[in-house]
Amino acid sequence: MSHILLLPFGTSGSVLPFIWLGRLLLRRGHRVTMITARIHEKLAIRAGLEFVAVGNDAVEEMLSDPNLWRLGHGSKVAYQHAGRATIDYVDAIEAVIAREGMPDVMLAPMICFGARLMRERRRIPLVSVHLYPMMFVSPYEVPLVIPVFRWLRLLPLWARKAYLALPNPLDVFALPAVWKCCSANGVTRPLSLWRQWWHSPDGVLALFPEWFSKPRPDWPQNLLQWNFPLEDMAREQPLEAALMGFLKAGEKPVLFTAGTGHFHAEKFFATAAALTLKLGCRAVFLTSKTSQVPADLPSSIFVAAYAPFSTLLPHASVFVHHGGIGTIGQSLAAGIPQLVVDMALDQHDNAERVVHLGVGLSIRASRFSIERALPLLQRCLSDQEMRLKAQEYAARIRANRDAGPMVEWLEGKFMTAR
Known part of the structure; x- marks a missing residue:
């Protein structure tokens, strides 16, 4: 041993x-x-x-x-x-x-x-x-470490190599x-x-x-x-009875999270609440710090501190999230469209890959407002080609x-x- x-x-x-x-x-x-x-x-x-x-x-x-x-x-x-x-x-x-x-x-x-x-x-x-792929900083495929790295991709290979050698x-x-x-x-x-x-x-x-x-x-x-390692402790923590009751009580909700480690996401959840009301849809907010969500939310929004994605996502219509690699992997495994609100670290690069696969859209956190995000979320909800593409990648994951x-x-x- x-x-x-x-x-x-x-x-x-x-x-x-x-x-x-x-x-x-x-x-x-x-x-x-x-x-x-x-x-x-x-x-x-x-x-x-x-x-x-x-x-x-x-x-x-x-x-x-x-x-x-x-x-x-x-x-x-x-x-x-x-x-x-x-x-x-x-x-x-x-x-x-x-x-x-x-x-x-x-x-x-x-x-x-x-x-x-x-x-x-x-x-x-x-x-x-x-x-996540950002750990391989290669001149052959320059990851989006920060958004301005897009200009680096326009340079010839020798110039990219020279820059990354600094x-x-x-x-x-x-x-x-x-x-x-x-x-x-x-x-x-x-x-x-x-x-x-x-x-x-x-x-x-x-x-x-x-x-x-x-x-x-x-x-x-x-x-x-x-x-992708699709671990979420689902065996040890089933969905709470109250959350299951909410999921069964109506149409599939939009799921929002800013990540388990984000303790300063008040603006994210305020915008999420406004988007939900604007669309007239149901929603689930996931955050380990429930004090981050607005007070007096309507009954159409359920707030949970944690729920395993592998059991929750099959009940969701779209996943709006921060772009963490584990969250993206679970979204792909569930086969639902994603709207990535990328903030920092590996999230910009991950978000770009989601868009490239055709399974979702992205918007930087600094631009995440009702006016800018509403048409993106509407497209994620209605675009059948995006949903079919997401289901295609879910099948790939199940096969491996x-x-x-x-x-x-x-x-x-x-x-x-x-």
Whole structure:
């Protein structure tokens, strides 16, 4: 039996794919421990994983910062807090080693810098787990990191290569804390997280299908590209009786969410409420902070703190959301049109891909108003070609649910006995 460490960093949308991986590995008889922020402990324990909390509150502080969801600021905020969390992940991994010996492999996103540091210090194999295509910044397909990157695509290939060879400005927000931790642990400091620590030499797992983002010539050679991890804890948390009653009481509602980690979405929900009233349709608002929704909503709008998408979306007509990759994957699996209100981080690139597939439309959060969003939402509700295209991709996802080959790839490459 191998011992695997899962080391996600971020919102529950960033943690659920690792729970999916953990469940698969548990079924194969492996021991699985998740190391992350304490706010995710209940999720991990309910999924049957062992859990170790990191010793600081970097994730909670990151989620409380409204700049996380602002265009041009989100990545800076994420890097700052991820850099600060490096020492916390290192200490947590070292504590596991002191109690139980060396783990066999670590699975972590690039932004968990502590995992990469421990690979260098302890020689523990590390698989980089990339959840969305923006993690592959390639001149052959320049991702929409920020909207102005569209101009970069107009340049010839040599110019795109030259531009992307420049230093990554985000490095400066994380490197000081990473360097300090490297010095304390006798690890050579990376000159660039972007150049040296982006993809693990041991292996890279991309959890999105090729039809969502085709592999490019400069992607890592030691990579396996798989499908969306559609984990939402539906087995542990069925739809609430009150929500089920609402869904059965009338026509399919429009579903709105700004993401589980967005604690500053008052404007989003105010606009959503106005759109719903304008259209005369029913709606479900999902937010972990229900104080964000307007007071005195009509009975045609139901507010819930959480509901598993895999069981809720079949009851919805259209999904209006922030563009998180997990939300997009669930929307595609449900086969319903999407209106993406992209805010920051990977969401601009994800939104563009939704539009390219023909399964939805997008509008930047800064432009999300009743006047601009109303015709887009009306089209999502009425466009039968869009709905048929969404159902086509849902069928593709259903046809590729067996994750056995992916687990075997992990086992064959990394989980041999020490």
